[in-house]
Amino acid sequence: MSIRALVVGGTNGIGYAMACRVAIENPSSTVIISGRNKPERIPHPNIEFRALDASSMRQIKQYTDKFTSAHGDQKVDFLIMTQGIFTMAGRTETAEGIDNKMALHYYGKQLLIRELLPMLKDDAKVIIVLDGKSGAPTKLDWKDLDLKRGYGLSSAAYHCISMNDAMIQFHAAEQQKSGSTRRHFVHAFPGVVASNIMASLPWYLRAPSQALMRLAAVSTDMCAEYMLSGTSEMTEKAEMEGRFWSNIDQKGRMVAGKAVWTEEQLKAVSDHTWAVVDRALKFAA
Numbered sequence: 001m002s003i004r005a006l007v008v009g010g011t012n013g014i015g016y017a018m019a020c021r022v023a024i025e026n027p028s029s030t031v032i033i034s035g036r037n038k039p040e041r042i043p044h045p046n047i048e049f050r051a052l053d054a055s056s057m058r059q060i061k062q063y064t065d066k067f068t069s070a071h072g073d074q075k076v077d078f079l080i081m082t083q084g085i086f087t088m089a090g091r092t093e094t095a096e097g098i099d100n101k102m103a104l105h106y107y108g109k110q111l112l113i114r115e116l117l118p119m120l121k122d123d124a125k126v127i128i129v130l131d132g133k134s135g136a137p138t139k140l141d142w143k144d145l146d147l148k149r150g151y152g153l154s155s156a157a158y159h160c161i162s163m164n165d166a167m168i169q170f171h172a173a174e175q176q177k178s179g180s181t182r183r184h185f186v187h188a189f190p191g192v193v194a195s196n197i198m199a200s201l202p203w204y205l206r207a208p209s210q211a212l213m214r215l216a217a218v219s220t221d222m223c224a225e226y227m228l229s230g231t232s233e234m235t236e237k238a239e240m241e242g243r244f245w246s247n248i249d250q251k252g253r254m255v256a257g258k259a260v261w262t263e264e265q266l267k268a269v270s271d272h273t274w275a276v277v278d279r280a281l282k283f284a285a
Contacts, residue, residue: 002030003077004029004074004076005080006032009034009081009084009129010032010034012195015083035083055100055103055104064111081112081127085104101160106159122180122182124183126183126185127186128168130161130164130188132187132247133189134162140163172243172245173266185246186245188231190227190250227252
């Protein structure tokens with residue numbers, strides 16, 4: 001079966017491994033990987049590279065407009081987003097007024113989903129790889145969702161994680177209002193993975209992080225298998241319950257006890273998200 005997949009953050013680490021797994025398992029398919037820099041090696045002939053700075057809302061909009069124009073009749077089976085950064089820096093705003101970490105981990109992901117929804121097949125899978133375990137409505141500062149006033153490393157992490165939780169439920173609820181599609185929205189926790197994400201840490205933290213990797217990490221290939229197989233299994237189970245969103249853990253299993261966000265909470269998060277994104281797009285123009 002021919003599969004069409006778009007993997008943002010697919011130029012290294014988990015995203016690269018997921019792209020390669022889709023390409024290997026479906027040789028007749030097309031896998032597009034996007035990130036800032038082209039990988040030194042693209043191992044499969046059915047993988048294409050397209051450059052994208054996923055921290056820039058303007059570049060994301062230009063990218064999605066171009067993608068839609070060029071491939072309007074070629075629907076996408078998988079939209080996978082793994083882009084991220086591991087940094088100890090404080091709030092670092094992009095030229096668009098968004099913290100760089102939050103732009104990568106949250107706002108850019110949601111803009112990609114919004115703009116590419118018309119390109120997704122009716123049963124497409126949308127997979128966000130960040131942390132599908134730790135988010136909750138109680139971990140948000142509802143009066144400062146973009147953390148302009150109360151930014152901290154832990155608060156930024158919890159805001160991105162929790163708002164991604166909210167938005168997979170928001171997108172699932174929106175499509176169910178019309179009942180026209182069966183797209184499934186997944187927020188996945190990859191666990192400790194032997195990737196190069198720690199390379200941006202200060203030198204004195206790299207040795208401890210490398211030791212942790214050796215003790216606890218799984219390979220990017222193994223993580224990719226868990227993420228993709230778990231998405232497939234959870235989609236089938238969730239659809240039987242009439243649910244079109246899932247949170248999965250590092251083994252691809254359903255995360256138990258995840259909060260179902262209220263309509264009021266979903267509206268607050270989505271309204272905030274589109275306000276920040278659209279303001280950035282107007283600012284950049």
